[in-house]
Amino acid sequence: MNLDDLKVENIKELTPDKADLLYRSMHAMLAPEEDRAFRLENWPTELWLLKEQQPFAKIPMERFIELLEQKGEKAAHTWLMDRREMLGLATGKRYFIRLNTRSPKDYTKGRPLAPREFAKALANSSRTFGDMAMLSCEGEPCFLYVFKHDERCGQNEWRAFVKGGRMIALTQYTPGGFSPLTNAFARHAWIAMEELFGRVHPAFGQQDYVFDGYIHNGRAHFLEVNPYGKSDPCFFLSYENIEARPGQVACQGIRYVEVEGEEL
Structure with missing residues (x-):
């Protein structure tokens, strides 16, 4: 066939x-x-x-x-x-x-x-x-x-990648809205999504997954969880890129901002 x-x-x-x-x-x-x-x-x-x-x-x-x-x-x-x-x-x-x-x-x-x-x-x-x-x-x-439909999502949606029980990377989910991504905005997004990860992880109980959320008034709001390795890597383009760039944020462009390990 x-x-x-x-x-x-x-x-x-x-x-x-x-x-x-x-x-x-x-x-x-x-x-x-x-x-x-x-x-x-x-x-x-x-x-x-x-x-x-x-x-x-x-x-x-x-x-x-x-x-x-x-x-x-x-x-x-x-x-x-x-x-x-x-x-x-x-x-x-x-x-x-x-x-x-x-x-x-x-x-x-x-x-x-x-x-x-x-x-x-x-x-x-x-x-x-x-x-x-x-x-x-x-x-x-x-x-x-x-x-x-939650209009607050708009173009402020993010996808976080979790492997081995740890949030390893973050990407802008859809183009527009806040590109180019500045280092300060990337750090802010990481902090907000990492706080959300602290609530999602114990609630879901899996070790490898991706979760989506949007940031509104400085706080990340949960949308859904999806399988790690099977879900769209968005602006990382591939899971090889995600695992080669731990602690980084990707946005349209393609541009990467390193945030993990910095003073946040």
Whole structure:
């Protein structure tokens, strides 16, 4: 089977062989046993308590996947819009969505969505389409989480890398907002995210992971955790760079600022 056959627009049904090859070819999901700790339904209560924006809705997606496979995106969209969990969502508002595994950020580019856009994003994102295929084929639960869009995130979002229980590097998550990155601002970001790490680490209980947060009024606010080595290294470009530059902050450019070991 050619990998071109696995492009979302070419897949007409989620047959086990296609789902398996799509899953393995994406190089993005961990093996199920390792992956489970990162799925939202398995987050410890202590970790959820750090997240200010709690989900408006948690929707089981087995029927959505079945309709997407058998009848297509339109039928899946109709089913999703009719769910009672969706009825509380304001039509004029925009939301952040993700499955219990990942978000459709390759399709949305981080843009918050109106409810009528949810099904299209899930079906046309290689990340969420592949995850739905994988979870369905493995008989694992699949949920859609809907969060209120937090406008404070904006362009002030950061990703921290934790290895062996230690925060080793930090990167600007998205371009814009505060580039060029000055040494003073890099130090401030490191201090804020390291303080957040001090709360995330005991709550999550894993040794290797990345965590995302945004800085508002000098304080870092928790967003989510993701697998180390599988998540986007952002402006470090690779995990080799991250491990070769411990104690550094990366930003668009590409520019690195060393902060660890300095007087902060």
